[in-house]
Amino acid sequence: MPNFKLDDREIPFEPGETIIRAAQKAGIDIPHYCWHAGLSVAANCRMCLVEIMPPPGRPAMLLDVLSWDTEKQEYIPQKKPKLVPSCQQAAADGMVVKSQTSEHVDTARSAVQELLLLNHPVDCPICDQAGECRLQDYWLEHQGTKKRMRDEPIHKPKAVVFGPTIVYDAERCIVCTRCVRVSEELAKDPVLSVRERGNLNEIVVAPGRQLDHAYTLMTEYVCPVGALTSIDFRFKARVWFLRSARTVCTGCATGCNSFTDFDPRNQHAYRYRPRENLAVNKFWMCDDGMLDHRRIHEGRVLTARVRGEASTIPAALEKAVEVLSKATADSTAVVLSAEHSNEDNFALLLLAKALGFSAVYQSGRPAGPGDDILRHPDKNPNTTGIASLAKASGLKTFAEFVEAIRAGKASTVLALGSATPTGGGAAALSDVKNLVAFSTHEGPFAERARVLFPASSWAEADGTFVNAKGMSQESEKAITPQGDSKPAYRLIAELAAALGKPLGWKKLAELRALMAPPAERSAASESASLGAE
Numbered sequence: 088m089p090n091f092k093l094d095d096r097e098i099p100f101e102p103g104e105t106i107i108r109a110a111q112k113a114g115i116d117i118p119h120y121c122w123h124a125g126l127s128v129a130a131n132c133r134m135c136l137v138e139i140m141p142p143p144g145r146p147a148m149l150l151d152v153l154s155w156d157t158e159k160q161e162y163i164p165q166k167k168p169k170l171v172p173s174c175q176q177a178a179a180d181g182m183v184v185k186s187q188t189s190e191h192v193d194t195a196r197s198a199v200q201e202l203l204l205l206n207h208p209v210d211c212p213i214c215d216q217a218g219e220c221r222l223q224d225y226w227l228e229h230q231g232t233k234k235r236m237r238d239e240p241i242h243k244p245k246a247v248v249f250g251p252t253i254v255y256d257a258e259r260c261i262v263c264t265r266c267v268r269v270s271e272e273l274a275k276d277p278v279l280s281v282r283e284r285g286n287l288n289e290i291v292v293a294p295g296r297q298l299d300h301a302y303t304l305m306t307e308y309v310c311p312v313g314a315l316t317s318i319d320f321r322f323k324a325r326v327w328f329l330r331s332a333r334t335v336c337t338g339c340a341t342g343c344n345s346f347t348d349f350d351p352r353n354q355h356a357y358r359y360r361p362r363e364n365l366a367v368n369k370f371w372m373c374d375d376g377m378l379d380h381r382r383i384h385e386g387r388v389l390t391a392r393v394r395g396e397a398s399t400i401p402a403a404l405e406k407a408v409e410v411l412s413k414a415t416a417d418s419t420a421v422v423l424s425a426e427h428s429n430e431d432n433f434a435l436l437l438l439a440k441a442l443g444f445s446a447v448y449q450s451g452r453p454a455g456p457g458d459d460i461l462r463h464p465d466k467n468p469n470t471t472g473i474a475s476l477a478k479a480s481g482l483k484t485f486a487e488f489v490e491a492i493r494a495g496k497a498s499t500v501l502a503l504g505s506a507t508p509t510g511g512g513a514a515a516l517s518d519v520k521n522l523v524a525f526s527t528h529e530g531p532f533a534e535r536a537r538v539l540f541p542a543s544s545w546a547e548a549d550g551t552f553v554n555a556k557g558m559s560q561e562s563e564k565a566i567t568p569q570g571d572s573k574p575a576y577r578l579i580a581e582l583a584a585a586l587g588k589p590l591g592w593k594k595l596a597e598l599r600a601l602m603a604p605p606a607e608r609s610a611a612s613e614s615a616s617l618g619a620e
């Protein structure tokens with residue numbers, strides 16, 4: 088692989104790669120605003136300037152400049168090397184690049200910072216971006232001086248509602264055009280553009296339109312400053328209180344890699360952010376997925392119930408044992424859930440096997456809109472996972488489950504999950520005499536269960552999900568289980584023990600070892616993602 092030298096460090100690069108991307112992949116952040124690895128190069132902010140040393144024996148390209156001499160109180164002619172935007176310049180083998188070790192680069196970055204902050208309001212204390220704002224960070228790293236301009240700054244529109252999800256503050260905007268390029272290049276909907284020139288310019292929505300495509304939250308996500316804020320997240324939390332878990336979005340079968348940002352003090356998940364994985368979601372997530380964190384706290388089943396009355400888990404276990412001890416194999420159905428992880432589904436399969444129940448069906452959320460960007464019409468994260476886990480059992484569809492209920496072959500049902508793929512199927516559940524369900528959310532199963540166990544959501548447990556491409560991905564636990572809930576695999580193990588049929592594992596690692604041979608698991612972790620911009 089070819090190499091170039093960046094501040095005395097050798098950086099490998101793929102032919103055609105820019106200096107900034109190769110440096111980023113090597114873990115070095117060259118300061119930048121407008122560049123984003125997933126977007127075209129705009130090279131408009133000039134924050135990423137670097138000095139490229141001339142090859143031995145060749146003269147440097149020098150520019151004539153005037154510098155202010157504070158002693159003489161006059162401008163004096165000088166020469167300085169022509170700096171180059173590293174976001175645009177392709178790396179070349181043997182190239183020598185100075186970023187942190189060039190005084191010319193230092194001066195240029197400081198000047199760019201000063202220019203960007205000339206008209207910027209000093210409203211960091213009330214800005215939602217505070218704590219993760221590049222203007223703040225780079226001021227500290229590359230400028231650190233007080234404002235010299237004494238004039239009234241230019242004032243521009245504030246709190247402009249761009250659409251159902253995004254609010255714009257033109258005074259904070261540095262017109263890097265990342266949001267414009269996200270709309271055009273990712274969402275294929277060029278609804279944003281730049282109006283005016285110089286310090287009057289601002290981002291505007293196309294006349295007669297709203298910013299309302301399926302990826303609007305990616306405009307806010309890429310905005311390096313506090314100009315775009317999401318209506319969902321603004322003023323809800325200070326980012327320095329949040330911690331992040333490396334998770335997988337459960338909004339559809341694409342399985343986008345994400346961070347779940349949560350406040351450990353109140354165990355509340357506040358937002359998702361994309362996590363780079365070039366093989367799955369590249370740098371992005373869709374709006375539906377980004378807003379799916381709300382389901383972690385909304386509509387949850389948080390206590391056990393027996394015949395619809397609030398109960399405790401031990402009392403529910405007792406009742407479930409009573410129900411299941413009388414169940415016969417030919418009138419019992421087991422329902423796996425494509426909403427749940429492999430761990431939860433595998434534990435249920437183990438229990439079904441221990442009890443001799445062999446009729447295995449699947450449920451999940453109804454299909455929804457998809458596109459050729461990220462969104463998959465299958466709104467379940469683990470349809471492929473359960474198909475492969477239950478291959479040997481001959482996994483049957485939800486429609487077949489409804490037929491089995493109608494034919495009287497499912498008077499007892501042991502079910503995982505909350506949603507059903509069709510409204511009609513949900514009604515059929517009313518005919519099930521003994522429904523024992525493990526549900527995260529209110530829904531047809533929780534409503535009709537004779538015994539209901541409160542299952543923890545995907546954010547409250549480690550879990551493995553297999554996406555539509557067949558990639559097995561692990562999602563980390565973010566917050567502690569809500570209410571009385573426990574991970575479904577734990578509840579199932581407790582039920583198995585209460586039935587006198589222990590499942591043969593105590594820890595999650597032991598369950599995982601039973602679920603897949605070690606070789607397969609290490610192949611799964613190869614899909615691990617790289618991080619976030």
Ligand code: SF4
Binds near residue numbers: 290311314
């Ligand atoms: S709103 Fe944000 S992303 Fe869009 S141009 Fe302004 S600073 Fe850049």
Ligand code: SF4
Binds near residue numbers: 340372373463
């Ligand atoms: S495409 Fe699917 S997995 Fe990706 S963010 Fe959207 S809902 Fe989540």
Ligand code: FES
Binds near residue numbers: 118130
């Ligand atoms: S990152 Fe803006 S010019 Fe390179």
